[in-house]
Each structure stands twice: as structure tokens, then as C-alpha cells.
Amino acid sequence: MAMMRFHLAITSMALLALCTSADYFSANFSYTGPNGPANWGSLSPSFAACSNGKAQSPVDLIKSDIVINKQFKNIARNYLPTNATLVNNKFHIGVHFEGKVGDINVNGKNYSLKQLHWHSPSEHKANGSIHDAELHLVHLTQDLSNITVMAVLYKLGDPDPFISQFQDKLVELGKKKEIAIGTIDFEEINGSSRRYYTYVGSLTTPPCKEGVNWIILGKLRTLSSEQLKLLKAPLKPEFKHNARPLQQMNGRKIEMYYHLHGTHVTPPSKYHK
Template identity: 35%
Template sequence: MQINKRGLLFTVIVLTAVAGCGNNSNPSHKAEVAKEASVPVSAHQTHWSYEGDTSPEHWAELDQLFTACSTGTAQSPVNIVHDKVKEDESLSPVSVEYSPSPVSIMNNGHTIQVTLNNKNNKLTIEGKTYQLQQFHFHLPSEHEVDGKHAEMELHLVHKSEDGSLAVLGVLIHSGSENITLNMLWSVLPAEESADEIVIDGAFDPAGLLPADLHSFRYQGSLTTPPCTEGVQWIVLENPVTWSAEQIGKFAAIFPHDNRPVQPLGSREIGSDD
């Protein structure tokens, strides 16, 4: 198995992706958000975590670049309340074009991240196309639905040609085994490292999605520092299942790596039903 050394990447959340980088059409802002989606840790030396003095409630105190974590008004994740979701007929269905692709996997100290090493995986929404950059996991889920967490959440991070970010979020419940996942979990890196492990063969990210792609949509932020806003979130309504053993393997490495839900404020959550 070949080892590919690359810069350690920040996780981006993105519970799960949509048109444009929020309502901000400023190209420089979009480029800033896209850059932060995969900025090497060496560029941001500030240590943050999910526990103790460097936990989410302290992120804004750790670095002036993290100010939005406390002052932002459109932060993620959020609690999705069915009774308050607005059905929006103007929203187009999510179109996903994923195929078996070369990937690499790493433990970046915050999550397990899988990087796509080609540009063949695409998401299209509202007539705009985004390329899948990477995906990663959170335990328990970052988004809540009617005040309840799922066991885990998958975030698939996409970027458009103009730098806009769209994150596709998939909730994960305990149940039947996900056969596709075993290709990754067979080489699950337990220790943090700047090295990416190149997976033998091709991995199909479509195997991580439910058959029904109906979704919730809202404008939010990165769920990790620097918590930059202007991220389009798409959270799929239908969860997928993993076996208890598959969830347990992740939990043994990251017992807790989720940011608590943030105030929705004046934002609305739409549905493409």
C-alpha cells in the first residue's frame, strides 16, 4: 500500500451541499471560504478540539481568525424542526454523479477524512455544478432533527469553479452493515498523521448515500474553526445505516467530534419535497 504525503487538512463540515456560497456573490469571499475548506494545519497553528479549554465554546477565544465562531449569525450545524421547514417548489432536486474513484484516507486529529484524487464526482443543484473534494465523519451527528442526534453524520464537501462550497450531509443510524464502507474501514488509521494512505483500487462514494436524495437546505457555515459563513448546506432527509461494529470502529478513535447546534436566528430551512 502506497503512502502519499500531503499537508494535514482542516475538516469542513458540511453536513451535507447546494447552490453558491450563500447569498454572498463576492468572488473574493467565495475564494476565502474555499481556501479555508482545505487549508494546511501548518498555516493555522492554533490548536482546537472538542473537549476542555479548546472545545467549541472556547474556539473564538483561541485565535482572532476564529471570531465568527461566536459572533457569526449564520452558523452551523442547526436543529432541523420538521414543523418549521418550508417546502420550496423553486428548489431543484439534488443531482449526484459519483463513480468509482481513486481516494486516500487520513486521520487529521479531528476526524477521518477521505480525499478524492480525481474530478469525476459531481453534484448539481439549481443549475450549478460542484466537484467533490473530500468527505469526513462526525460522532454523534452535528445536525439534529427535531432535537435528536443521529449516531453519526457524513459530510461530503464540494466546490464549484468560482470557489463556492456546498456540503452534502448524510445522517447515519445504527442498523444493517454498509458493505461499501468496508473498503475504507479495513485500513482505518487510528493515529493522527500528516500522511494520507492511498487506497488500493477505486472507491465509489455513491455507496454511502441513500437512494432517496430529498433534502433540507439552508445557508450556514463551516462547523470547524474558523467557522466562516457563506456555506450552502444540503442535509438529506433520509438516513443511511451502518452496523454497530462499523460505528464502533470510528467511536474507538473519535468518541466525540461534533460541534453543538447553533441558533437558527432569522434563517429558514427549505425542503425540496
């Protein structure tokens, strides 16, 4: 039994590393130069899907690829306050959690929130429009066999209250790999959305693992220019622009949930801006 618990712990750490840190692999990658996205697949045998995969992410949320699924339900988010650590993962800035944060239910399966991180500019586009940043909330099933990433797109504007909780710590992160930030509150992230888009894709960093469920929320959030600069500041120059280029749809469709006053309606022609 002890050996089983040890194996589960190792598997959990490996899968979480796969979702968060390139240091888990011997090969390094970048967003520019010879180790940039066009060459990720050749940097390591583990990265082959980055070049050969047929269901890769990110993608453009183009109207012609979107279909409404009237069977979809709202996805409630009710994350609990918990102690957290701000982490410089080298290729993006993330937040890792010490305890259980909460679950979302997707297609009858529960996924637990494990970590979150930012990319800038946004990785997913909306009808060809690029946004200033994108937040990824990474969830795993209890058996660690399934990944769901919930994405939030940002535009410049008022400061994001969620980021404001640890904004001062971002200044210190340039000198340290990680910083404890105490209890973090999810009030600004909790709730539900009347619109979201979903498709099956991949991790957007090597090893570009496929079979990832993506949920892109339809409501834009705002962050200030200062907050955006702070999310980039601790990163090396080759990672300050850390958005993977768009990937081919290869026949995939993006399904959409749209809900207003208890009734499914025809969605607007453009992504909410």
C-alpha cells in the same frame, strides 16, 4: 500564466485545508476543555465567526423552521470511481480524492466533490433527535468561491457498504496519518433523494466560515457499531466526540424539497427515521 496557475493551486490547497484541517491554522481547537466549542472564537482572529457569526452550523431541523420550496429540483449524484486516500485529520476521519470525482448542480451552479468526512454523534439534529453519525461530502465551485456540504445522517444497524470498502484500512489508520485505499466506488452514495433540507450556514469546525450551502438528505443510512468504533478509534480522546453544539437559527428558514411519484406533496410531520 505559470504564476497564475501557481496562485490558483495555492488558493485551492488553502481552501481545501480550510474545509478539512485545523493544521492550516496556528491555533488548535478541541471539543472539550478550554479549547472547546464555547471558546473557539477566542483562539485565533481567524476563528472570530465561531463566536460572532449569525449564520452558523449545525442546526436542529425543527418543523416550525421548515418551509417547502416547490421550485426545488432533485439533486442527482453521479460520482465516479477514483483513487482515494484515507486521512486522519486529527479532529475527524476523512477521504480525499486524487482525481475528479463528479459534480452536483445546486441552484444552477456546479459543485465538485473534493473530500468527505464523518462526525459522531451527528451534528445536525432532526426534530430534536440526535443520530449516531453524520457524513459530510464537501463540494467546491470551480473558482473555489462557494462551498456546498451534503450531509447524510446515520443510525446503528447493518454495515454501511460504502465504509466496508476501506474498513480494514481504518484499523491501520491509528498508526499512520494517511493510507492509500485504491479505487473507491460510490454506488451506495450515487442516486437522488426524494427529500432533502437546505439552508445557508457555516463550516462546523474553525474558522466557522459562513456562506456555506447545506443539503441534509432525508433518508437515514445505517452503519454497524463496529464501523462506528473504527471511525473513532484513530482519534485522540478530545476528538472522539466531534460534534459541534447546535447553533441559533437567528431568523433563518430551512427549505425543503419533497417529491413522490412526480408530485410535490405535504411532507410528513417528522424526519424520516
